[in-house]
Amino acid sequence: xxxxxxxxxxxxxxxxxxxxxxxxxxxxxxxxxxxxxxxxxxxxxxxxxxxxxxxxxxxxxxxxxxxxxxxxxxxxxxxxxxxxxxxxxxxxxxxxxxxxxxxxxxxxxxxxxxxxxxxxxxxxxxxxxxxxxxxxxxxxxxxxxxxxxxxxxxxxxxxxxxxxxxxxxxxxxxxxxxxxxxxxxxxxxxxxxxxxxxxxxxxxxxxxxxxxxxxxxxxxxxxxxxxxxxxxxxxxxxxxxxxxxxxxxxxxxxxxxxxxxxxxxxxxxxxxxxxxxxxxxxxxxxxxxxxxxxxxxxxxxxxxxxxxxxxxxxxxxxxxxxxxxxxxxxxxxxxxxxxxxxxxxxxxxxxxxxxxxxxxxxxxxxxxxxxxxxxxxxxxxxxxxxxxxxxxxxxxxxxxxxxxxxxxxxxxxxxxxxxxxxxxxxxxxxxxxxxxxxxxxxxxxxxxxxxxxxxxxxxxxxxxxxxxxxxxxxxxxxxxxxxxxxxxxxxxxxxxxxxxxxxxxxxxxxxxxxxxxxxxxxx
Ligand code: XMP
Numbered sequence: 001x002x003x004x005x006x007x008x009x010x011x012x013x014x015x016x017x018x019x020x021x022x023x024x025x026x027x028x029x030x031x032x033x034x035x036x037x038x039x040x041x042x043x044x045x046x047x048x049x050x051x052x053x054x055x056x057x058x059x060x061x062x063x064x065x066x067x068x069x070x071x072x073x074x075x076x077x078x079x080x081x082x083x084x085x086x087x088x089x090x091x092x093x094x095x096x097x098x099x100x101x102x103x104x105x106x107x108x109x110x111x112x113x114x115x116x117x118x119x120x121x122x123x124x125x126x127x128x129x130x131x132x133x134x135x136x137x138x139x140x141x142x143x144x145x146x147x148x149x150x151x152x153x154x155x156x157x158x159x160x161x162x163x164x165x166x167x168x169x170x171x172x173x174x175x176x177x178x179x180x181x182x183x184x185x186x187x188x189x190x191x192x193x194x195x196x197x198x199x200x201x202x203x204x205x206x207x208x209x210x211x212x213x214x215x216x217x218x219x220x221x222x223x224x225x226x227x228x229x230x231x232x233x234x235x236x237x238x239x240x241x242x243x244x245x246x247x248x249x250x251x252x253x254x255x256x257x258x259x260x261x262x263x264x265x266x267x268x269x270x271x272x273x274x275x276x277x278x279x280x281x282x283x284x285x286x287x288x289x290x291x292x293x294x295x296x297x298x299x300x301x302x303x304x305x306x307x308x309x310x311x312x313x314x315x316x317x318x319x320x321x322x323x324x325x326x327x328x329x330x331x332x333x334x335x336x337x338x339x340x341x342x343x344x345x346x347x348x349x350x351x352x353x354x355x356x357x358x359x360x361x362x363x364x365x366x367x368x369x370x371x372x373x374x375x376x377x378x379x380x381x382x383x384x385x386x387x388x389x390x391x392x393x394x395x396x397x398x399x400x401x402x403x404x405x406x407x408x409x410x411x412x413x414x415x416x417x418x419x420x421x422x423x424x425x426x427x428x429x430x431x432x433x434x435x436x437x438x439x440x441x442x443x444x445x446x447x448x449x450x451x452x453x454x455x456x457x458x459x460x461x462x463x464x465x466x467x468x469x470x471x472x473x474x475x476x477x478x479x480x481x482x483x484x485x486x487x488x489x490x491x492x493x494x495x496x497x498x499x500x501x502x503x504x505x506x507x508x509x510x511x512x513x514x515x516x517x518x519x520x521x522x523x
Pocket of ligand 1: 521
């Protein structure tokens with residue numbers, strides 16, 4: 001195995017059969033201090049599994065049916081290498097089918113909340129469930145196991161599933177029809193932890209303090225005496241990557257912060273304060289707001305705005321890195337969800353790789369080698385690492401902010417005046433959210449400036465000014481989102497402050513559209 005975050009740690013391998021929630025299995029295991037990786041079931045030849053040397057294997061759920069001819073199967077090594085196996089939903093079904101049991105299409109499908117009756121003791125249940133108990137779980141299946149393979153016993157049943165939880169203690173093979181990884185299975189995380197810690201006997205040595213020390217060694221080994229540039233945006237990922245790299249290689253790292261003039265109030269200053277003053281990192285701060293605003297003049301189409309900003313970003317980044325004499329490596333804050341390969345829903349062999357969220361195609365253009373020290377981490381782990389590295393909470397806990405910045409929150413043409421107006425509105429809104437103690441309960445909150453004027457009255461005079469919309473959503477990954485249910489008192493207080501304090505805005509609305517059908521941003 002090549003040098004990676006897995007080296008030296010007990011590890012679990014998760015084979016993905018295409019479930020929407022496979023990543024949650026990994027997050028739950030890692031929260032329990034156990035390193036794990038997700039591989040597509042069909043990208044795991046026996047030899048690769050042996051090299052990875054997992055202490056246990058989890059087979060995920062998936063949309064296929066084992067009752068159909070060409071359904072996905074777990075590689076032979078899963079059952080022959082002598083390590084414990086946990087099959088979840090489809091994973092349980094294929095395990096049973098492959099080991100001599102029977103799976104059939106069920107007349108009684110279960111989707112959503114369900115209950116299992118615990119009928120026997122099982123190592124998975126320790127500190128969580130007792131025989132005789134009735135426990136809430138989350139199910140999502142049409143097929144079910146109808147005959148157990150030799151060696152298995154039933155330890156849990158549900159109304160629709162006689163073999164809801166099964167165990168073969170000798171081989172240490174377990175199967176659950178429900179999804180322990182989702183929050184709607186209240187003790188699911190404990191069950192997964194029991195599998196990793198008690199059944200697989202993983203030591204639970206995966207901590208951010210450990211990761212920090214090992215990542216520093218890996219960066220040094222990769223970079224040698226080379227020079228590294230890192231594009232800093234002020235967001236969580238690039239900030240944590242920069243501080244980690246600096247700890248590893250000091251002044252071999254130069255961070256380039258391209259200020260496009262479309263940041264929130266005070267953020268550019270905060271980047272200087274944090275990285276240059278506090279961490280003593282070599283920082284090039286290029287104020288390119290004129291270039292960006294000139295480039296955006298007259299552009300109203302959202303995609304054209306994105307493209308202009310992306311192209312200018314690459315141009316200016318290249319200029320600045322040429323000024324410092326070039327570099328051998330480009331550092332990026334790529335995260336695990338961006339690199340994990342997921343099985344296509346058809347279950348076919350063509351695994352699709354999610355697109356990388358790199359900045360504007362930089363790596364292709366610059367032909368530099370990449371350093372991606374966070375590519376094994378989930379977002380919550382990056383935050384934990386940031387805290388470990390001493391980054392301020394204002395950066396570590398920050399809401400996501402889109403690369404094109406305020407440009408996609410100013411509908412229509414972007415001008416310096418409109419950016420200034422939006423920054424003032426946004427600052428008041430976020431100030432009030434923080435004062436009310438709501439910042440951390442919200443995934444993302446921001447204001448949008450609309451290209452609409454409306455009539456108002458202030459004092460004795462008529463106004464004819466712009467309208468702004470406020471947006472706040474809850475989400476776990478930005479893929480779906482719910483509207484944050486502020487109380488009316490909060491919203492009217494914010495609206496009053498905005499209209500009274502920001503010249504040019506005389507009306508405020510609150511966006512109550514979920515995603516889907518809306519998107520989080522307006523453009
Ligand atoms: P949407 O609007 O697609 O946004 O629901 C989902 C998440 O992605 C962020 N977003 C972007 N981030 N460049 C980025 O770096 C972009 O062009 C971009 N567009 C949307 C958005 O803020 C939300 O968190």
